[in-house]
Amino acid sequence: MFNYTFHWNxxxxxxxxxxxxxxxTLQIALLSMLIGVACALALTGFRLSGNRVLSGFATxxxxxxxxxxxxxxxxxxxxxxxxxxxxLSPYTALLVGIAFNNAGYLAENFRGAxxxxxxxxxxxxxxxxxxxxxxxxxxxxxxxxRVAFLPTxxxxxxxxxxxxxxxxxxxxxxxxxxxxxxNARSFRTFEFFALAAVIYYVIAKAVTLAARAIxxxxxxx
Amino acid sequence: xxxxxxxxxxxxxxxxxxxxxxxxxAVSVTAGTLLGILFGVIRVQASTYWSVxxxxxxxxFRSVPLLIQLVLANAFQSIAKLGWGPFTTSCVVLSxxxxxxxxxxxxxxxxxxxxxxxxxxxxxxxxxxxxxxYIxxxxxxxxxxxxxxxxxxxxxxxxxxxxxxxxxxxLRASQILVTRLQEPLFxxxxxxxxxxxxxxxxxxxxxxxxxxxxxxx
Numbered sequence: 202m203f204n205y206t207f208h209w210n211x212x213x214x215x216x217x218x219x220x221x222x223x224x225x226t227l228q229i230a231l232l233s234m235l236i237g238v239a240c241a242l243a244l245t246g247f248r249l250s251g252n253r254v255l256s257g258f259a260t261x262x263x264x265x266x267x268x269x270x271x272x273x274x275x276x277x278x279x280x281x282x283x284x285x286x287x288x289l290s291p292y293t294a295l296l297v298g299i300a301f302n303n304a305g306y307l308a309e310n311f312r313g314a315x316x317x318x319x320x321x322x323x324x325x326x327x328x329x330x331x332x333x334x335x336x337x338x339x340x341x342x343x344x345x346x347r348v349a350f351l352p353t354x355x356x357x358x359x360x361x362x363x364x365x366x367x368x369x370x371x372x373x374x375x376x377x378x379x380x381x382x383x384n385a386r387s388f389r390t391f392e393f394f395a396l397a398a399v400i401y402y403v404i405a406k407a408v409t410l411a412a413r414a415i416x417x418x419x420x421x422x
Numbered sequence: 423x424x425x426x427x428x429x430x431x432x433x434x435x436x437x438x439x440x441x442x443x444x445x446x447x448a449v450s451v452t453a454g455t456l457l458g459i460l461f462g463v464i465r466v467q468a469s470t471y472w473s474v475x476x477x478x479x480x481x482x483f484r485s486v487p488l489l490i491q492l493v494l495a496n497a498f499q500s501i502a503k504l505g506w507g508p509f510t511t512s513c514v515v516l517s518x519x520x521x522x523x524x525x526x527x528x529x530x531x532x533x534x535x536x537x538x539x540x541x542x543x544x545x546x547x548x549x550x551x552x553x554x555x556y557i558x559x560x561x562x563x564x565x566x567x568x569x570x571x572x573x574x575x576x577x578x579x580x581x582x583x584x585x586x587x588x589x590x591x592x593l594r595a596s597q598i599l600v601t602r603l604q605e606p607l608f609x610x611x612x613x614x615x616x617x618x619x620x621x622x623x624x625x626x627x628x629x630x631x632x633x634x635x636x637x638x639x
Contacts, residue, residue: 205501265614265618268617268621269614269617270579270593272582272583277610280610281606281607281610282607283606284606284608358485362488363487365487365490366583369586377487377489377490390493390497391501398486398494401487402482402486405486406485
């Protein structure tokens, strides 16, 4: 049917290299999630703080993160910051861009999760003699984490997929970057990228299944 | 910072890029939504022989990065000698990508209609099609529309990735200007502002509809 000979061997030979790239991909995704969750919690706090400046800052961050493409955010980190004399390596730019994006989406998730917990619970905690912090720590936070857990793992999968954008700013150590480099050397585009797609699929599925397993163990009651 | 070499014709170039972004989005979302509705109905109504393989295939589109999908599709069309240009390839990939997400939205919408309501319409003598058309569609649309708006905006943002195939859309246009004028921050800010202006009002509308139409308020 096709006048084309597939060379799967070449792609399979490069599998170890690509798996190394997959590790970098996972590393970036994990780091960006950790930074993202920390920023998102801070942003959620800012929003609830009632301080005009802080909540304005949080809203601006969240709206920009949610209303512009992730690729644009990475470009901003890579090219835009150069105006201020800050020159980030592709790795850092990718990490900053994805973490910024994650924080925006996660903050929105956390806000939704907080809303799902009735105010009466805090009041009940307070009237049992808890301080405000205790009520938040022991009553609200555990329930909030439960509600926010699955959206957060979804965001983790998104982060993994987003790392592939690094190749557009010259990243060459993550899975997409390694694949692109191999492709530039051999022009076996289809074979290499098909293999990369399989690896991405396996990683994404593994993360989803692991998250489900963790959720069913942690949130049994 | 305010001494910029940006001219009106450069701005027109950016506007052309934005038009390309919107064109790709419009074609993909239209085709993707039609496919998504079809697949969604199949997923809810058809037997497992049909729905399980369909679910698996659509899941692939959601678990593989869009950039990889685009590169793969482009390589495939040249291997198969289909002779597609970058615009067609981008639209095909983005349509399938949209369809994969839209299927889930449609499925959610259809399954949110209580089975008793549907049985009631069927026992009033409505055919399957009438039940779908007059009972399920209006009720499911209310549930699905906010997430569909979110999906449309998502596709609009993700369409930035088609620059990898050489299509000059908004982000690529601004990148070209950056290379020529060497004012990355200023031009990228304009580019971001355009994306924001397209996306933000529609996102707000989606949020409003979600609040307005949520069943328990």
